[in-house]
Amino acid sequence: MGKREEMIKEIKGLMLQPERIRNMGIAAHIDHGKTTLSDNLLAGAGMISEELAGKQLVLDFDEQEQARGITINAANVSMIHEYEGQKYLINLIDTPGHVDFGGDVTRAMRAIDGAIIVVDAVEGVMPQTETVLRQALREYVKPVLFINKVDRLIKELKLTPQQMQERFVKVITDVNRLIRKYAPQEFRDKWLVNVNDGSVAFGSAYYNWALSVPYMKKTGVSFKDIIDLTNAGDLKTLRKKAPLHVVVLDMVVRHLPNPIEAQRYRIPHLWRGEVESEIGQSMAKCDPKGKVVMVVTKIIIDKHAGEVATGRVWSGTVKTGQEVHLITAKRKARIQQVGIYMGPERVNMEAVPAGNIVAVTGLRDAMAGETVSEEQIEPFEALHYTSEPVVTVAIEAKNVKDLPRLIEALRQLAKEDPTLHVKIDEETGQHLLSGMGELHLEVKLVHLKEQWGVDVDVSEPIVVYRESITKVSPIVEGKSPNKHNRFYIVVEPMPDNIYQAIKEGEIPEGRPKDTKAVAKKLAELGMDYDIARGIVDIYNGNMFLDNTKGLQYLNEVMDLLVDGFHQAMDEGPLAKEPVMKVIVRLVDAKIHEDNVHRGPAQIYPAIRTAIHCAMMKSNPVLYEPYQKVIINVPYEYMGSVSREMNQRRGQLIDMRQEGEVMIIISEAPVAEMFGFAGAIRGATSGRALWSTEHAGFKRVPNELAINIIRQIRQRKGLDPKPPTEKDICPQQ
Secondary structure, three states: OOHHHHHHHHHHHHHOOHHHEEEEEEEOOOOOHHHHHHHHHHHHOOOOOOOOOOOOOOOOOOHHHHHHOOOOOOEEEEEEEEEOOEEEEEEEEEOOOOHHHHHHHHHHHHHOOEEEEEEEOOOEOOHHHHHHHHHHHHOOOEEEEEEEOHHHHHHOOOOOHHHHHHHHHHHHHHHHHHHHHHOOHHHOOOOOOOOOOOOEEEEEOOOOEEEOHHHHHHHOOOHHHHHHHHHHOOHHHHHHHOEHHHHHHHHHHHHOOOHHHHHHHHHHHHEOOOOOOHHHHHHHOOOOOOOOEEEEEEEEEEOOOEEEEEEEEEEOEEEOOOEEEEOOOOEEEEOOEEEEEEOOEEEEEOEEEOOOEEEEEOOOOOOOOOEEEOOOOOOEOOOOOOOOOOEEEEEEEOOHHHHHHHHHHHHHHHHHOOOOEEEEOOOOOOEEEEEOOHHHHHHHHHHHHHHHOOOEEEOOOEEOOEEEOOOOOOOEEEEOOOOOOEEEEEEEEOOHHHHHHHHOOOOOOEOOOOHHHHHHHHHHOOOOHHHHOOEEEEEOOEEEEEOOOOOOOHHHHHHHHHHHHHHHHHOOOOOOOOEOOEEEEEEEEEOOOOHHHOOHHHHHHHHHHHHHHHHHOOOOEEEEEEEEEEEEEEHHHHHHHHHHHHHOOOEEEEEEEEOOEEEEEEEEEHHHOOOHHHHHHHHOOOOOEEEEEEEEEEEOOHHHHHHHHHHHHHHOOOOOOOOOHHHHOOOO
16 A cells, blocks of 8 residues: 555544544734645645655645745645644645635634734734634634744844743733733633743744754754754754654644534534534534534636535544535535545545535535535534625626626636625626635636636626715605505615624624524623614614514515615615615605515615605715835835825835835725835835735815716716715605
């Protein structure tokens, strides 16, 4: 039997022992040291040669990842590590660091129980580090810390051991501050990282060495040895004395939970159903003999196998030929193949039990976030993304004959990456693709051409704005076209704390299962409890409430009213841009007794017009997306950076000096950031290092709003003149 076959046989055996499984991710900001770390872990597990580790970039197997030098897709691999005479199965997901691909991080966090947070020893904790740590803790994923690029402190910055220690203490303190801030209440103290217990390791992923306090005590290797060997350039001895994979994977086995332990506390927070039920207990206990429950975290298109759904098995054992329910899609499907990942390769298995990460084919209608189960159950909590699509491009097929293939390709892209929004504009015939940023869209368009062979014309990037209001409206009447149904609507601005609670997932989007619990939460945040009890639906950061009393036939049209509310929120009255932070209250209605006279053609326009008219009476405003921009630049270029940001309506948030480098943090509108990469390189002679993260939406200044509304309306083929209240509100 060959080495690979032996490894697969061992993996199969360990899959049946959940106490010896660790499902973990590696998360960092844009830092290729993270992928080098993954490579070295694979080399240590005997899956690639040590010479190629850090150069082969095994988990960055996509051509664009290799060319751009960044991780774009979360990549899975299963490997074995021996610790204190016992073998452990480690299912690893290497996640992207760039803010544009944060959706992959969110999805990966659902599948794993623990994460290695990688922090650059030179740069320290960056805003994107905070973002990925927050994503992990929101999903009840326990963190450990790896401080990377310590070799740079020794060789480049020539710090003394005392100065290095101060640097490490600062990084650990910053990470623990974030854990205290974002961790679930019961784990705020338990999950703090600590050098002495070995939940912190430091080293150099590029040069393949690492140290931790337990490893130093066990082997006698000291930090002085590391400094001496680094200065002498004896990397071979260094790797032998302090092998990275041993130190890091020992830390993983010691400090990250196994599925039996993790599912006990994760299931009550991630699953909406009754935990004391038979299926709830099966998941909480990670029972391989229970009914199958799996959550899909990623869809990959394989040239040979078609759609491959990757996900976490929470209960039961996934086997070939099983019939399962796709809970959200409301469809049945039959599993065709079952397997695991070993880097870019998928290895078929007969069965994969609870506690593991699995790859299955046959779930054709599944999307990321889908709950897959043997029987009808409550779905898992929806995935909460940290940012929203803010940049759009219009694309058209160069050849008309490619149109059907283009539509199919766009559907597939949106299925693989739910943070990508696809819309076919019936009026213009254009296909609109919305993503997290310029790079996100650029990567997807390359996939479109290379994987699907479709040549497209692409417009200049367009910013996605939001519409909102600033005051409470009077009661507005909306009549159905046949005049037999009337709805009385009030709209009001949503308080920031309620909007934040929705975005953070504290208040779930959609139709609430437990209206009393949601009403109680809203009351805690300052809303009148009697009004909050009317909660019907939460959609894209907007809320629909039924504050009527005992109206006949209302229940029979409620689904239509919610659909009409969605339509009104998808396209606001100013420029048909999405609406945010609006509370819509139904306060009264007159509904025809005959259902023939209250169908969709009557209800939709009535509710939609009423909401838009009420918004026009509430001082409607435009919001634009902002980015936080973090720039590291030598002191002498500080003025050039400030001028560049000022020209882009940027606002300075913070500025601090670390050695010879200035760290400038500012915020700027996404609309002003196109072409920034070239401009900042030119302004600083290529000396600036910079990264961005989503910074939410801010109100567009009044002096700019009119022109922007005109431009949006013109682009959409509407009358460029901004609408007035008279244009939107029908004459009563």
